[in-house]
Amino acid sequence: MKKVILSLVVVILAITTSYGQSETTESFGVRGNCGMCKGTIEKAAMSIDGVSSAVWDSENKKIELSFDASKTDLKAIHNAIATSGYDTNLVKANDKSYNGLHGCCQYDREMKLSNVKATIK
Numbered sequence: 001m002k003k004v005i006l007s008l009v010v011v012i013l014a015i016t017t018s019y020g021q022s023e024t025t026e027s028f029g030v031r032g033n034c035g036m037c038k039g040t041i042e043k044a045a046m047s048i049d050g051v052s053s054a055v056w057d058s059e060n061k062k063i064e065l066s067f068d069a070s071k072t073d074l075k076a077i078h079n080a081i082a083t084s085g086y087d088t089n090l091v092k093a094n095d096k097s098y099n100g101l102h103g104c105c106q107y108d109r110e111m112k113l114s115n116v117k118a119t120i121k
Contacts, residue, residue: 023052026074027064029113030056031087037105044084048072061113089113 030041038056041063045054050071056063065077082091085101087109098106 022068022070023066024069025064025066027062028074028078029061029089030063030081031061031107031109031111031113032056032058032105033107034058034104036102037086037107040084040101040105041081041086044080044086045077048076048080051077061111 032038032041035058038058041056042054045051045063045065048067050068052066052068054063054065063081067077078088078091081088082093083097085093085097085105086107087093087098092109098109
């Protein structure tokens with residue numbers, strides 16, 4: 001009985017350890033203006049399977065997110081945010097998506113973004 005319990009503990013620890021290794025935390029710049037932008041940007045990031053948290057800071061124009069690198073990558077997240085109408089460090093939203101934003105959300109497309117480095121591997 002002790003061997004069975006010990007075996008179960010080892011298996012649970014192995015699963016927990018392997019899960020934790022694929023969780024990645026990243027941040028990058030995203031243009032936007034207001035609370036409505038915040039909701040749309042975060043919702044777009046969270047729509048990607050594997051993203052567990054996304055918080056956009058309207059002051060710094062930066063999103064911080066955590067995701068499972070075995071399920072998604074930064075390119076997919078950047079693309080989802082751009083599709084919702086918001087430019088990121090690496091992907092510019094198309095004009096149709098940008099023009100579809102509410103008036104208060106139509107940000108200055110030339111605004112400087114956070115100095116956070118963003119790279120797509």
